[in-house]
Amino acid sequence: MSQQANVPSRPRPRIDEESRPWWEALGRRELYLQRCLECGALRWYPRALCPECLCDRTQWVRASGRGKVYSLTTVHQNQTPGFAGATPYLLAYVELEEGVRILTNVVNCRPEEATIGASVEAVFQDIGNQTGLLSFQPTRQQA
């Protein structure tokens, strides 16, 4: 019998001064990406300087939270506390509509419901301190 993929009790992210605005946006259930105001390059992950031109003038642009699964693995073994009892869980790269590929979990589905190419949407999980975690779930058909 298939079972629901587990949602691990995750280690907290090590938030720093460069990344804090991104994490706080997730706490408001908003997803933002950075765009360089000099060369226009969109970048992932958030950082203070554009890795194309080293410009530090940055615009935060709101992302739709929609994307497609680029690659996917069902993890059956992970000795790390918080994950050891949480297998199997789905680790994925999701390609956002805006074009960048983000490492994440696919949640709220059975493992076989998630496939490469499947449409997914953002799921925000409150982790305290006005911050949140970004996972994805298969896009539900509109009624």
Place this chain on the structure above:
Amino acid sequence: MGLARQAAIVGVYEHPTRFAPNKTAFQLMAESARGALADAGLSLKEVDGLCSTGLGFGATGIVSLCEYLNLKPGFVDSTAIGGASFVAHAAHAAAAIAAGLCSVVLIVYGSTAASQRLAIGTAGIGSADPADQYETPFGPTTVASYALVAARHMHEYGTTAEQLAEIAVTTRMHAGLNPQAKYREPITVEDVLASRTIASPLRLLDCCIISDGAGAFVMTSAERARELRRRPIWLLGAGEAVGHGEGGLRDYLETAAAQSGRAALARAGVAHREIDLAMIYDSFTITVLVTLENLGFCRRGEGGSFVSGGRLRFDGALPVNTDGGGLSSNHPGMRGVFLVIEAVRQLRGEAGPAQVRDCRIALVHGTGGTLGLRHSGATLVLAN
């Protein structure tokens, strides 16, 4: 001025141990240094360059290793790019020798990964680097990072689990020819498919083993090499590269091997058809498949059929990992040093039952780190 034939490997030693609970990593490294220097006919006091890194190395671990061996070298390199490090060290050593910075370089690695019960592939891979915060909360493991590459390869090109298993089967067959290999019993494609899934699509027998182990090799100048007892094995060309998220835009089927391999082959002036042996870091079966593609032995997407039909056997069209590799012989956390050692044994004609006939040119490629997150590649072209 290129590096071709500027420096040679003149001594090698692979420690026979696969489980050494009563020894330390530094002890295994010292025993390996002793073996490689004896093979070269050189003494410890002649070593004026040292390259190493290790799982348990502290921030200045290379200095601690110098102290342990009571060496005062004029050149040290502790480039730490995962399992590929020792392949990169060979190139750095050759460059240092060619530049006159040193004349006898010892490259050494050892660890007691198995007896310490390190969960190398299936523990978290956290670090203090900035990218870590965007990854660790989601539970990536080393195996899972390679699995993400394997899954994508299957999706884009229809590569099958059976094709990946062929790599494990051939490598185990080679291990059966190596009395020192940790796992020597033959396995079948069905055995691989029946082993438990670690991170889909990778199963237990798609993954390298964890062993204790150590090895060393010695490099010196062309002039010095010709005076020594062993036939010199020449460095013809080298390249290194890194692969990472590329600002969120990476194509995860392109690996560092594309860049490092292209550079090494061009610098060596060697074409693929001239290569008699490929020693390819086999952390996982998928690592071998995508590395062969990225090195240009076959086209992208064709790796699945390329590795099938016995092509990678020691008597096949492109012998790969004739010592039994990390999949079956030894993998003490990092294994770049053993890629070089086996290439040298083959080029000397000392590889025993797995000897590749008329082996004259070998390619060595190390992959370090986590292929689906960030990784390194280092390529050497060696010749006798």
